[in-house]
């Protein structure tokens with residue numbers, strides 16, 4: 442008989458060997474379990490919440506610095522004053538390029554002199570108009586330099602609405618705070634409000650994939666409305682399956698696989 446068996450026998454005798462009775466070592470083990478599991482779960486929950494708050498609230502706050510526009514601009518007020526709608530200030534030049542954010546030139550006709558008592562207007566006239574200094578507007582939609590974007594292709598040729606890409610800035614009474622990513626220097630409007638990557642509206646975000654997604658849908662639409670024989674469609678489909686992205690339909694293709702695709706937006 443080994444020493445181990447002897448021990449087991451002694452324990453059985455100690456507890457009187459009654460059937461159904463729980464032996465002390467087991468009770469002790471249970472007590473220990475309960476004693477240590479409580480704090481462990483508690484610490485786990487505290488840790489989980491701490492890291493969620495850190496990741497979802499504190500980190501995004503730290504990641505973006507906030508800047509106020511030099512002058513607050515009221516779109517609603519001005520739309521009632523101008524004759525030509527948005528184009529009074531945001532227009533296409535003769536050569537098809539877009540004027541973008543307005544220059545002083547578009548403001549001086551009305552703001553040569555201070556017209557009202559609004560402190561924003563007084564600041565605007567005193568600091569910029571009378572000194573002939575351009576307002577250093579912060580541009581929410583600014584893309585990095587490597588990206589080529591043309592308003593003519595989208596607004597003139599494709600007939601798209603400003604709201605699709607910019608949201609309702611044109612109907613706002615105040616300019617929102619500009620948020621700049623401290624690491625990349627990108628505007629918050631490029632990477633979007635939601636760090637989880639969720640997107641409700643077309644204008645919530647304007648990253649590479651967002652541009653590409655709309656381009657893909659648009660080409661797919663043209664294909665669908667264009668006249669096509671079943672044989673053509675079958676060939677297109679086979680090309681897509683065998684070699685994604687090389688057929689013009691773009692079905693199943695991505696910005697990463699399309700041939701020469703990069704040079705549409707990166708010149």
Ligand code: HEC
Nearest residue numbers: 514519523526527529530578579580581582603607610611
């Ligand atoms: C009287 C001039 C004026 C008119 C009219 C006007 N805007 Fe603006 N708009 C401005 C100024 C000034 C800014 C600069 C603020 C800034 O940097 O965003 C601006 C900024 C914008 C921006 C933000 C660009 C960016 O990414 O920073 C959008 C979008 C815009 N306007 C759309 C519109 C639309 C749509 C209309 C017509 C409904 C319109 N605007 C009419 C003067 C005007």
Ligand code: HEC
Nearest residue numbers: 512513515522523543547548551556557558559561562565
């Ligand atoms: C067609 C005339 C007209 C043009 C063009 C125009 N404004 Fe104004 N602007 C006005 C009027 C009118 C007011 C209201 C003045 C008041 O009674 O306070 C105003 C008010 C303002 C205010 C104060 C708004 C507020 O909410 O307190 C600012 C700032 C301003 N304009 C900036 C600009 C800038 C920048 C441009 C050029 C991009 C511009 N305006 C072009 C007519 C114009």
Ligand code: HEC
Nearest residue numbers: 527531541542580582583584590595596601602603605606
């Ligand atoms: C297909 C999407 C799209 C549409 C539609 C669109 N924009 Fe833009 N807009 C952009 C992008 C992207 C930029 C940034 C371009 C860059 O930084 O190179 C921009 C930039 C701007 C700017 C700032 C330009 C600057 O650098 O000074 C203004 C102002 C503006 N858009 C106004 C408008 C107005 C007004 C309309 C409607 C007539 C409109 N946009 C339609 C995507 C769009």
Ligand code: HEC
Nearest residue numbers: 588589590591594598599605647651652655656659705706
């Ligand atoms: C909501 C839809 C939409 C979004 C978002 C969009 N585009 Fe487009 N884009 C179009 C359409 C539609 C055309 C085609 C216009 C045409 O030539 O008929 C186009 C054309 C272009 C062209 C011209 C292509 C050529 O063949 O010359 C460029 C460049 C371009 N887009 C760049 C961009 C960039 C960069 C972005 C993102 C910052 C972007 N687009 C976002 C719809 C969109």
Ligand code: HEC
Nearest residue numbers: 584585588647648649650652653656696697702703705706
């Ligand atoms: C439909 C337009 C479009 C096409 C096509 C496209 N890009 Fe982009 N790309 C963008 C835009 C807009 C940005 C800036 C926003 C961002 O970082 O997502 C960007 C950013 C980038 C960046 C990061 C640059 C920086 O300074 O952060 C790289 C790298 C890049 N693109 C590579 C590519 C390559 C490689 C291809 C081809 C496989 C390609 N892109 C095709 C629109 C496009």
